[in-house]
Amino acid sequence: MGSLDTNPTAFSAFPAGEGETFQPLNADDVRSYLHKAVDFISDYYKSVESMPVLPNVKPGYLQDELRASPPTYSAPFDVTMKELRSSVVPGMTHWASPNFFAFFPSTNSAAAIAGDLIASAMNTVGFTWQASPAATEMEVLALDWLAQMLNLPTSFMNRTGEGRGTGGGVILGTTSEAMLVTLVAARDAALRRSGSDGVAGLHRLAVYAADQTHSTFFKACRLAGFDPANIRSIPTGAETDYGLDPARLLEAMQADADAGLVPTYVCATVGTTSSNAVDPVGAVADVAARFAAWVHVDAAYAGSACICPEFRHHLDGVERVDSISMSPHKWLMTCLDCTCLYVRDTHRLTGSLETNPEYLKNHASDSGEVTDLKDMQVGVGRRFRGLKLWMVMRTYGVAKLQEHIRSDVAMAKVFEDLVRGDDRFEVVVPRNFALVCFRIRAGAGAAAATEEDADEANRELMERLNKTGKAYVAHTVVGGRFVLRFAVGSSLQEEHHVRSAWELIKKTTTEMMN
């Protein structure tokens, strides 16, 4: 164990007896380290099912196990891998476990991992087209492929049969970033429209979303400088299955307009994190159009389902919105991070996000014939994220990807039916995709006599389940009630895992109720 007080100057001496030059990409090392990593992954996938999904470690555990200070001298890569196995893996929450049912699954595939690996090795930084033409072109191509799978209107595509369109897309790290950059574009447009000098009019702009919208939206609004007093969270209820009621939205926007505020942006969600509620995209767009407000659709999770025609209706009206984002890293088997943002008019985005420093100027950018993707995101640098997404689509094809969605939905339906078949439980909201929101119902037993008792019983059930290490289930609150979220879809999951989890839930509930 090292000491935190170690003086770095003591590190400066070269190790004695090592004569050769340091080659961090030495061919033998690259092959050997990566093969060891592949062996690790192979073992990991084989054994992850038997590991506790949620680990039992204490804050600070890793620093107690590993060195507190960096080593001065190099070590064989096997030492690194050994510490990974012995100290890191036991402290992981295993999102790859087939017994993981929490949050949303982070789905994955062999093709995606291979694509991400190659991107890490090529390590290009495609801020401008010229800085790596193939990286930009591949991102554009992958986004256009996905747009077709989603049956998005060609107005969102980079290239259509008629050539380059005004729409386009970019791959970002998170949905939050997609929200932030579109909020900024909408903000700037609204300021210009309302004749504001600089940001003097900012405190008059208002933004809207259902109260079920992910908290990261309200955070993104604050990041972009919107006044907290003008960030509207529209109440929803069981009568709309917790989807945004267009009449309530209209009421809120009109009230603000009447009070001299400028309705600027509406975020509609297709598949909320809490309960998979769906805001009515077309109706929201129609309301927003009355105020010339920007409409963004957050389809982070459920967007992937819309590659199947039977789910596509959830996007009806998308041709009338300004932007839509969805995250293949959630449900399209593409490892983190990969959020696809599409906008109908890229100039509205680049108008707010463009930079043009001397050291990045080049003929291709000057020509106006290329997309410089730095102008559609927060930062400048960017990984070659398009590669993995393309590899997933190229290798598996649309039919397999649809099969994957349908298989997850079918497994969720199996679970839903099991829940409905046990009268101690209730399904709290309609299941739209592969998330089942359920709870021990009030009156299910003495320990859950009232709704409040049932809340406590469900909390206890969750904690008992998660402590077993055999399943990880998360919770939410819907309509004031504590609800368990059972999200199907981890990429190693099969129906028997879902059935086993249900057996565990039943057994644990019985134990609790007795």
Place this chain on the structure above:
Amino acid sequence: MGSLDTNPTAFSAFPAGEGETFQPLNADDVRSYLHKAVDFISDYYKSVESMPVLPNVKPGYLQDELRASPPTYSAPFDVTMKELRSSVVPGMTHWASPNFFAFFPSTNSAAAIAGDLIASAMNTVGFTWQASPAATEMEVLALDWLAQMLNLPTSFMNRTGEGRGTGGGVILGTTSEAMLVTLVAARDAALRRSGSDGVAGLHRLAVYAADQTHSTFFKACRLAGFDPANIRSIPTGAETDYGLDPARLLEAMQADADAGLVPTYVCATVGTTSSNAVDPVGAVADVAARFAAWVHVDAAYAGSACICPEFRHHLDGVERVDSISMSPHKWLMTCLDCTCLYVRDTHRLTGSLETNPEYLKNHASDSGEVTDLKDMQVGVGRRFRGLKLWMVMRTYGVAKLQEHIRSDVAMAKVFEDLVRGDDRFEVVVPRNFALVCFRIRAGAGAAAATEEDADEANRELMERLNKTGKAYVAHTVVGGRFVLRFAVGSSLQEEHHVRSAWELIKKTTTEMMN
């Protein structure tokens, strides 16, 4: 080739004759795909030296080569790899080439790629500590190790010998994000301090940086809602080697304060992108302290050099700033993306960035004993980036990492000496690290008689060099003059590559001048 008008509903049929269930993480596929990827990488590193660094492709080339629409049916992974080799690689700008001297190198290593690969496969989403304790703990540990290598004061560390400190860090995707989140924290603090109701006082806040600061800083200010009229770009000149003059900073801040504005944030750069200028960190901090303004140090590139004691003086005074960011993906052999942000008081950051939705609540977060890293970044989701950074430090050790920095600097010195030895050229600013800014001097020949002629000659030299495919050199403008940037450090680079590039530069210049 597919058609853009293909109706996705036609994709919905399952492929005939494929009976087995789709297993995206099938053990054989994972091993086979990843081994093919490793073979590709190994071949790529062997052959990248002989490929044109900058490709000769036209906008839209890739869509002309690959399908315009996604395939319906799956294909062997070999087909995907074949298209990667035949269509993607020829359109890449090869950042991994030893003949790449543009921008800053994106350095890399076998250990980093292996770490990133494992992160892609485990695919955890460590938004909260509980969502993957080891991912958060590893990030905290890796940042604390790096802090010690940089000899940062313990006030920036997550854990010190005395236990958990108030400082801490987070790994982000880009420097721009580090700037944005600290700007937002500083903005909110200034608004509170000046008694602003909501964001009504936002138009009175002012921010400051030298005119050599990366353009992304000025963009981040706009994203955070600062008024463009109050974003100050302080002029620099040759007299300070283009570093920020504290006297000029004081003048600007005082003038704003006198005019009723609120000086809020100063960004100091250690190693500017344009010419590697260094702003005096301590003196800037002293000026900013008079106005209680937040000081951020952007050491994206040159921060890595500060792990060597002989470069550490560039950070002198860092104990008096509020935050510092540096990017191991630039010069510390850790593949994209990896930007380390340190803050002295994490509460100032989380106060602006915290969210607490029901579905993420858990005992560990409630206890206050853990860091939930989502509260120090824009988004919620996050890759396990700490793993690759730890693997680099654990495997190579501090001494090797220092050797790597020193070797790059030594090669840059070789190049600088070669330039200085040819009287047709001049080194334009002092070389601080491994970037040499040089140009054909005015009077070097008939084609470069005046400074303006020399500008044109240098532009032509750059274009001729880059067209050969044997080197990629970028440019900037310093003091109004067109200057070539020669950045040493691509991870496959050896001294003979630098010498060959110089021979090419001399030869091309001679051809041009005749």
